[in-house]
Amino acid sequence: MLYLFQLEWLKQKKFIIFRVMILFYLIALPALLLMGKSIELGKNPPPFLASTDIFYVFPTVWLWLGYIGNWLSFFFLGFLAVLMVTNEQNNRTLRQNIITGLSRKEYYLSKVIFIVFLAFCSTLYFTICALTFGFIHTETIYFSTVLKNADYIYRYFLMCMGYMSFGFLLGILIRRTGIALFLYITYIMVLESILRYTQLYFFKSRSMHFYPLNAIEDLIPIPFSEMAEGFIQKNGFSLFLSPSEAIIASLIYIVLFLFLSYKWLQRIDL
């Protein structure tokens, strides 16, 4: 396993885009949250946002930082997962790796191990940032409030895995960097929503929430869920999946994406 990780590390460590994206991720996660300090709330702030302090104190810091991380992971980690495989196919180095002696399974595992590594590091960083903000800004710290939303830690990990396994599958299936990235973005931001709301139009059913990327997104949903009350009144069910539903659905999709990637990689001529 270490052998496969080292292989991927040799490939990625001097890849400029990899470095830049990781750097952006590391800077943007705390920086975007800090931008909340500049929000002017005015005289009558909405009830769920009485003070900008909620961005930084336990236990709500997990929610807000998580939500920022959700966007960043979708963007940077997903992109990296796509690039990790399309680069190898465009440079024909996947082909060369196999010729040189790697088995297809080893190639696949080296990528998956690296994805798990990235998800783990992102989650660790998220945890460290959340704890740092929390401890600095919370006046009285109770152990129970610190850990109240600590389940966000493993939900965050699953979310990273979700985006990256989806990007990974797209990269393997499509091979071309540009098209794969385009599809990755449009599917998540546009296509899936169209599918879901078309379905809602015809059947008013919660099944519309179980689309893969929505489930992954709902692992760490938008914190001000009060905004979604209109949706409940209209349709009779919540805009979001419950955490346990999101976790189970995401797990199934992650396994499915990784399984399909493996099967496809075994099948194709390179």
Place this chain on the structure above:
Amino acid sequence: MPILQINKLTKQYGKITAVEDLSLTVEKGNIYGILGPNGSGKTTTLGIILGIIHATSGDFRWFDGNYGINPRRHLGALLETPNFYPFLDAVDNLKIVAHIKKTETSQFDELLDLVNLSERKHSKFRTYSLGMKQRLAIAAAMVGDPVVLIFDEPTNGLDPQGIAEVRETIIEISKRGKTILLASHILDEVEKVCSHVAIIKKGKLLATGTVGSIINDDLEVEIASNNLSALKKEMTKLPMVRQWEEKNGRLVLTVQNGFSTAELNQLAFKKGITLTHLVAKPKSLESEFLEITSEDSIPVRGFPFKSKSSLN
């Protein structure tokens, strides 16, 4: 121990058959040329035995099965274009190759010297010229000192000096007792470098054998007489007859180049045999060769058995 056995290999892309029922055996120490025009299935065949293309049917075996199902770590191969990570330099790229091969990284300087790339070893791969890329690929193929090397069109796209350098490198490597598989569409190249050759066209194997037996200037003469046994007895004794074969009541002789049919007739007559049939034929392989080479860039005219000299 055979290094490579290919058994009835077939690859179909939809309706197109790229490789058809191909069988061949490469022994240790052979410099084995696979000769055929572009699109004849050479690269597909190599792709299959290197694990990047799935065969439709048939199988192959490396090292008599001694290294298990993935013996590629014991091979060094350059298939078509040189493929490397463009944002890494020569040394980093070789490090990845060595890592995959699970071998040491200490021999890089020697290898880069061999292919004349030492001065540029810290330049990124994407800044290399085609010749440099090709030479790096040869160096990469030699990482881990594999016993078998596979080169697919190694001189493709190179200038004359580059071609000469690559050929010299290959001959140099072969002197170290390596087994080499060389795919090429250039007759001249195979002839200069290889000990054995397989000729492929449209995915089918036309002939295999030593280069000497297949590519030569010998003349094939078909003769017959009323007394075939006497004819056989006398003619097969002649020093210039390299090979003979009896076919449909006629004798097919492979005669060393330089002898004419008239001389042959005279010799027979001296022994008291009257020939009833005398036809000089181009060797069938030579004519296949002609077809192969004439489909390529160089059109060859004139007598078929002169094809070699006109290619030089």
